[in-house]
Every structure is written in structure tokens, then in C-alpha cells.
Amino acid sequence: ETDVLNTYLVYLQFELIRGNLSQNKFESECGLVRSTLSVSGEEHLLEFVARWDASEQAPRA
Known part of the structure; x- marks a missing residue:
């Protein structure tokens, strides 16, 4: 389950970077x-x- 959670969170980051998700929605x-x-x-x-x-x-570095 944690692998799926991590994948979903990476997907959300990806959509944010692509501009398909607003910061608020993210x-x-x-x-x-x-x-x-x-x-x-x-x-x-x-x-x-x-x-x-x-x-x-x-x-963060």
C-alpha cells in the first residue's frame, strides 16, 4: 500500500509541475x-x- 501512496503523491507533484493541478488543489x-x-x-x-x-x-539542501 505504501508503494501506491508514494506513486500517487509523485503523480500529484507531476501534475502540479505540468500545470494541470493548482497549488491549492495539490x-x-x-x-x-x-x-x-x-x-x-x-x-x-x-x-x-x-x-x-x-x-x-x-x-532541505
Whole structure:
């Protein structure tokens, strides 16, 4: 499942870069994914969200 999630998130980035998705829609879709996973109760999906959150806090080069 996490492979599919990563692929979908890459797809959203791709559509954003291509101009087929607005920044607001991109953020909305990511928020929907994050909230859906957060309430799933599935340990591996909660871990996915935790790592996603951590990656956004990491300093960028």
C-alpha cells in the first residue's frame, strides 16, 4: 500500500509541475490523503504519515 501512496503523491507533484493541478488543489489532495491515513487506525499507514511529517520538517539542501 505504501508503494501506491508514494506513486500517487509523485503523480500529484507531476501534475502540479505540468500545470494541470493548482497549488491549492495539490495541497487539498495531499491533505485528504494525510487525513484519511491518519484516521485509518492501520499501524503501517500511521507510520507513513509520521515519516511524511518528518520529511517535511527536515532541512532541505
